[in-house]
Amino acid sequence: MEFKVEIGPQFEGERVRKDDLYIEFGGPKVRSKGELVTVREMDEIEHDKITILGPDIPDLEEGGSYQIGTLVEVAGAELDKDMEPVFERKIHIYSNYIEGFMHLGQRNDIWMRVSKDAVKKGLTTLKEVGKVLSYLYTSELPIIEKVAITYITDPQKLEEFISTCLAVYKERDERVRGMTEESVDEFYGCTLCQSFAPTHVCIITPERIGLCGAISWFDGRAASRIDPLGPFFPVEKGELLDENLVVYSGVNDVVDERSMGESSVYSLHSIFENPHTSCGCFEGIAFYIPEVDGIGILSRNFNGESVIGVPFSTMAGELSGGKQIEGYLGIGIEYLRSPKFLQAEGGLRRIVWMPREIKERVKDDIPEDIFDKIATEEDAKDIDALIEFLNRVEHPVMSGEFA
Numbered sequence: 474m475e476f477k478v479e480i481g482p483q484f485e486g487e488r489v490r491k492d493d494l495y496i497e498f499g500g501p502k503v504r505s506k507g508e509l510v511t512v513r514e515m516d517e518i519e520h521d522k523i524t525i526l527g528p529d530i531p532d533l534e535e536g537g538s539y540q541i542g543t544l545v546e547v548a549g550a551e552l553d554k555d556m557e558p559v560f561e562r563k564i565h566i567y568s569n570y571i572e573g574f575m576h577l578g579q580r581n582d583i584w585m586r587v588s589k590d591a592v593k594k595g596l597t598t599l600k601e602v603g604k605v606l607s608y609l610y611t612s613e614l615p616i617i618e619k620v621a622i623t624y625i626t627d628p629q630k631l632e633e634f635i636s637t638c639l640a641v642y643k644e645r646d647e648r649v650r651g652m653t654e655e656s657v658d659e660f661y662g663c664t665l666c667q668s669f670a671p672t673h674v675c676i677i678t679p680e681r682i683g684l685c686g687a688i689s690w691f692d693g694r695a696a697s698r699i700d701p702l703g704p705f706f707p708v709e710k711g712e713l714l715d716e717n718l719v720v721y722s723g724v725n726d727v728v729d730e731r732s733m734g735e736s737s738v739y740s741l742h743s744i745f746e747n748p749h750t751s752c753g754c755f756e757g758i759a760f761y762i763p764e765v766d767g768i769g770i771l772s773r774n775f776n777g778e779s780v781i782g783v784p785f786s787t788m789a790g791e792l793s794g795g796k797q798i799e800g801y802l803g804i805g806i807e808y809l810r811s812p813k814f815l816q817a818e819g820g821l822r823r824i825v826w827m828p829r830e831i832k833e834r835v836k837d838d839i840p841e842d843i844f845d846k847i848a849t850e851e852d853a854k855d856i857d858a859l860i861e862f863l864n865r866v867e868h869p870v871m872s873g874e875f876a
């Protein structure tokens with residue numbers, strides 16, 4: 474099959490910077506964005522059909538940022554719904570195979586950029602992007618027999634699509650809640666982000682979702698079965714070496730091997746001692762604030778500066794790349810709901826600041842006695858205001874509970 478630009482894994486990791494940007498979809502400047510893969514019956518979709526609902530690249534202004542939804546419908550005799558999140562993550566990989574096209578993020582937090590060079594070569598319509606995706610889905614994953622792709626830019630249709638997406642994401646996340654690390658024999662690993670962060674290894678447990686927030690333990694299991702030679706793989710837990718930090722011998726062995734020796738000990742639930750590495754597509758960041766001995770949370774969707782005066786992009790730049798950095802941790806937001814969330818440091822009781830939107834999102838999982846003691850951007854915009862707030866509400870960090 475012929476395409477206007479080249480495709481292949483050699484373009485993974487390629488960035489489209491501001492100076493070379495022709496147009497972008499999603500990203501921090503737009504509110505509505507999302508992507509979803511849905512399994513259909515064989516007779517429900519027309520193979521290779523690419524549809525654009527709303528304005529396409531030629532209808533939009535160069536240099537602009539536009540909202541977008543991507544729906545990938547797949548069909549095949551052996552497909553089941555459990556595989557949807559795994560196929561959904563492939564949107565990220567396959568899009569990044571396209572020369573001059575960049576895809577970041579997942580779910581309703583995506584960011585796509587088309588470069589000027591790619592447009593010059595003929596990548597002038599989203600149909601061309603869909604054509605590549607359609608080709609890769611069926612050629613790389615023979616289990617998929619048919620694929621149809623729809624890009625939605627029409628504002629009204631997009632709102633409907635996004636609410637469907639949010640309901641599906643919620644259902645997926647709820648499925649794994651209640652399971653524990655002790656109740657399973659295997660965890661799953663993912664090295665999909667090694668194209669951007671070569672030594673990064675995600676360890677996914679029932680109580681620790683992948684940093685992108687898109688891969689749960691169930692998804693890791695399904696992915697490793699669909700494609701045993703792919704980036705997802707089972708991880709034998711081995712012996713529990715440290716109950717507080719949650720260090721398993723089997724996890725250490727796998728991380729050592731897959732990170733090429735960069736990390737040899739992983740604490741699954743600590744931000745300080747041998748913390749999990751961070752790639753670049755994490756949904757949020759947990760960061761230590763020494764002035765109050767507490768932990769802050771920042772999310773990719775938060776546009777302002779954090780309470781320490783640094784925006785997400787700056788902090789993410791320092792943290793990403795696959796290194797273990799004490800005091801910083803890329804996280805999936807769902808991890809905040811985990812009973813083991815940073816248990817070595819006191820869990821949610823150690824949180825002192827987070828964006829209002831995140832606090833509302835995980836409200837039901839924050840203990841009642843601490844909820845009002847966690848500041849948001851509305852309570853504290855800098856460290857002085859944070860100290861004043863935490864003293865006033867008598868946050869546990871101020872009484873030396875964690876000293």
Ligand code: SF4
Nearest residue numbers: 663666675683684685
């Ligand atoms: S963040 Fe982790 S789980 Fe998600 S795609 Fe990257 S390596 Fe895989």
